[in-house]
Amino acid sequence: MDAAIMLTVMAGPDAEDPRTRGLPRLPNLVRAATPVVSSKGKVRLRRPTRIGVPPGFTDGIARRSALLDTLADLPGVTLVEIRYPTDWSTLTGSAFNAARLSERTEPFRRWLREDLTKFGVSVLSWLQGLMLSGDEWITAQRAKHHLLRAVLDGPFDHCDVLLQTSPVPFDILGLPEIGFPIGFTAGMPTGAILGGAPYEEDRLLEVVAAYQAVTDWHRRRPADPVLEPVKRVVRPLLNAVEAAAASA
Structure with a gap:
């Protein structure tokens, strides 16, 4: 039910977003x-x-x-x-997946230019989306269209x-x-x-x-992890001479 409520708010035509024009009416x-x-x-x-x-x-x-x-x-x-179709593994493999990175990167170009640290350890994959050539992008779109037809048909x-x-x-x-x-x-x-x-x-x-x-x-939760008691290690106190020798 939570997913339905959230999607009702987010989905469907939006007068402030021209990309949503022509979308079908949202069902209940x-x-x-x-x-x-x-x-x-x-x-x-x-x-x-x-x-x-x-x-x-x-x-x-x-x-x-x-x-x-x-x-x-x-x-x-x-x-x-x-x-599945015979070319399913090729169409859904990592090579094609990488070719579509430009679609994921495009909405975030502004923030990529401002501060790369906001993208964490996956920053390289985001940057890769900016570096694809036009030929690679066209090839990816053709493969994507072929995959869509393979799924629907x-x-x-x-x-x-x-x-x-x-x-x-x-x-x-x-x-x-x-x-x-x-x-x-x-x-x-x-x-x-x-x-x-x-x-x-x-x-x-x-x-x-x-x-x-x-x-x-959907109402259950996994058991809480069992934490091992922390063993306190008591180290002998060193005098100044011993501490200096230990750090030398």
Whole structure:
């Protein structure tokens, strides 16, 4: 619900931002984030939704298998196995990821010129975005367009939302995604990421709201770490002669 409230404030057309002109009307995100419960107390999705499961999604993480079982039990959910295009690893790899750095850097050019220390240890990647040539930028835009078509015409031909193991490629393409907790692994929180088609934030919220209505992982916190008692080391006091000798 917090995500829905914040997104309602931030998203949609803004009269002060010409880049938002022509955006579709923002749906009722708070309603989307409100679980639907039948008169018999059964949680269901607001609309039938096909959830894509990519190859290797459950590999090595038991909580992801439990997530799929819980989702499959929700009325309105259909799990669909998804296959990625053959050039998927190339399009989402580090080489392409570096080529898009100019998009991330552009809004911050002013602050990069004023004070590099504000960007911490990642300053080199921010500067790299300023140093790409025009040819590299055009190549990156072509690859980005190809990747967008691969996503929309590939996985989204068979599903409405897609489970992911990382934010890529939805963060690259500016497509909506949402992260949510699904349990603990070795005492540490484990989460999942759900990606959607353009302007489908409400559908993502509907799925996560239904999942959180039948689980309580979002209300739990990991155990506090056990701190070892600090052992006080008592050092013998040195006289002036001994201190001078020790520092020589």
